Amino acid sequence: MERDTSQRRAIRRVFREIGRPLSPQEVLENGREHAPNLGIATVYRSVKGLMEEGWLVPVEVPGEPQRYELSGKDHHHHFSCKACGRIFDFDGCPSNLGGLVPPGFEMDDHEIYIYGRCAECAGVKV
C-alpha cells in the first residue's frame, strides 16, 4: 500500500460514494465502473491494506461474507435487506442491554441486526 494506483483510487472511491458496508464482490463490481479490469485479488489486497491503515473496519453479518465500511462512524448497527441482500447502517441503539445479561456474565460489546426490506425494495412492492 505505497503507490497510488487507479485501482486503489477506484476502491476508495467506491467505499466513499456508496456509504454502506461492502463485500469484496460488491467492491469488485462497483470498482470496475472506474477501473474496468480490476481483479478480485487486488480488491482483497487493497481492502486488507485499508484495514491495516485504519481506513476501513470489518463488518460481520451472520451467514454472510465479510463486509467492510469506512471507519470513524458513530456507534451504529446494521440492517440487512432480505430482498436485495444489501447491508445498511442505522444509528442509535437501546440503552438497557446490560440488564439482559444473565447473573455473573460480563458484557463487553454488542451487535444488533435488523432484517427486513430497505426503502428501495419496500417501495417496489407497490
Next chain:
Amino acid sequence: MERDTSQRRAIRRVFREIGRPLSPQEVLENGREHAPNLGIATVYRSVKGLMEEGWLVPVEVPGEPQRYELSGKDHHHHFSCKACGRIFDFDGCPSNLGGLVPPGFEMDDHEIYIYGRCAECAGVKV
C-alpha cells in the same frame, strides 16, 4: 431419520443436556461421551434430520460456524463468550428497536448478540 440408533440418541441427549447452541464439532465432542466412535458425518446427517423434523433450529453467530439449538424456546438472543467461545441464550430484548429503522425501511426481524465473558470464565479471573 427413521431408525432409532445409539448415535442419534447420543446427539439428542447432548442437545437436551447442554442446553445451549452447539456447533457440529461441539456435538461430536460431547456426543462421543455417549457414543464413542461417533463420526462427524453422522452428526451432520442427524442435525440436518432433526432440523427438518423441527426439533432443532439454526443459530447463526457472526464469524462463527453454524450452531443449532432445541426449538420451541421463547424469544431470546445469544451471548458469545470471548474466553471460551461458547454461546449462551439470554431472555428478553429491547422493545423499541422499530424506532431505530430509517424512514421507508420495513423491519421483519432482529438479532442481538452480546459479547463478553460467561459466568464461568468471568469467575476464573480471580
Next chain:
DNA sequence: AGCTTAATGATAACGCATTTTCGCTTTGCG
C-alpha cells in the same frame, strides 16, 4: 525518458465447513 520495483490480474492453491461415497454394521420387521 529510463529504470527499479511495487502493484496488478489470471489462475492455482488453500482452509474450512459441509456433503458425498462406499464398504461395513445395525436396526427392526417378518
Next chain:
DNA sequence: CGCAAAGCGAAAATGCGTTATCATTAAGCT
C-alpha cells in the same frame, strides 16, 4: 433368528471465500 435396507464412519470430494504465485504492467524517483 434371518435378512433387507437404513445407518454408520473414514475418507474423499465439494463449495466458497480468501490468499499465494508469477509473469506482466505501470508508478514515480532520478
